[in-house]
Amino acid sequence: MTDPRDRPLLFFDSGVGGLSVLAPARALIPTAPIVYVADSAGYPYGTRSEAEIAARVPALLGRLAERYDPRLIVIACNTASTIALAAVRAALDVGVVGTVPAIKPAAEASVSRVIGVLGTDATVRQPYVDDLAARFAADCTVLRHGSAALVELAEAKLRGEAADLAAYRVVLAGLFGQPGGERIDTIVNACTHFPLVVDELTAAAGQRLRFVDGGPGIGRRVAHLTAGQDWPDVAGEGVAVFTRLDARAEALAPALRGYGLGRIEGL
Incomplete structure (x- = not known):
């Protein structure tokens, strides 16, 4: 049986931008298990239509929630949040924190x-x-x-x-x-x-x-929403998940390790 303390925080972005949100959250909850997801197959979101993002993000986060059983999802992307946050919250039975312009x-x-x-x-x-x-x-x-x-x-x-x-x-x-x-x-x-x-x-x-x-404020929000929850005693190896695992994703490995993400895998 999986230890409930191992349920991760899941951070989601089209690419590596969400690392600027992950960092302040980890500073406040240093032993939190982390799954960081980059939708590299859909990157970049900023040039896509609202309809594409509104359809893609809730469906993808549904798959991710089923696979990783996160205790909280952070949509660490302003574009995805301003377009799809309400739909994601309506679709998923897990807390979702969005990112909005500061x-x-x-x-x-x-x-x-x-x-x-x-x-x-x-x-x-x-x-x-x-x-x-x-x-x-x-x-x-x-x-x-x-x-x-x-x-x-x-x-x-x-x-x-x-x-x-x-x-x-x-x-x-x-x-x-x-x-x-x-x-x-x-x-x-x-x-x-x-x-x-x-x-x-x-x-x-x-x-x-x-x-x-908005990074520091989101970090505080994540800490507030998970206050009182049990966490592992020591930090484990976080995982970075790419929806398209290619050479560009692999080239990010050294930087990802600096954010505590020691393992890379594809979705």
Whole structure:
């Protein structure tokens, strides 16, 4: 019989972006068993249609819940969360934590009252983002820019591939080049991939900027929802699961080990 303490936390993303959510959660629950799932067969989500994501994510998470019996699922992807979170919660008999753009803390931090939201194309056009801006940043100018290139830059970084800062400057120009963009003092990293390259973004910006993301808050939420539960006495080897296990996935192995994911397998 399986020890109930071994039931894992399951983190889900289209790629490696969810590692920026996994890290703060593991810092708070260091011995939690971890299954990290990258939907590499569906990557990238940001350029897919809402209908594709709405159909794919609940079905895939249903398979994963059956296979791994997680105690909690974290959709560590802004695009999947803003489109499919409600459907996943309705379909599964397990707690599900989503990821949404950190517009509220950005508005609280901004002095200039001009905020940038940097996400995928699919995320930045969602009505959910309109609602967050209206609720928490009504007195701010909220500028948005979607970038598939920055997602790939983050993936490439974790594969050990170097990129010139010019590539990051091009991405940031999508925000700074908009009317009022020169007054941005706070940028929401509204894709979980983007905190993985925040050092590069900071260097490329060449000005004082504050970057905020939802990772730390999600980590606290996971800890709260699992408070009082039994965990293993020592941390075990986490597993990274890819829906397409290919050379690109295998190249991530060294970086994944740094996040406690010592084993890779395909779904």
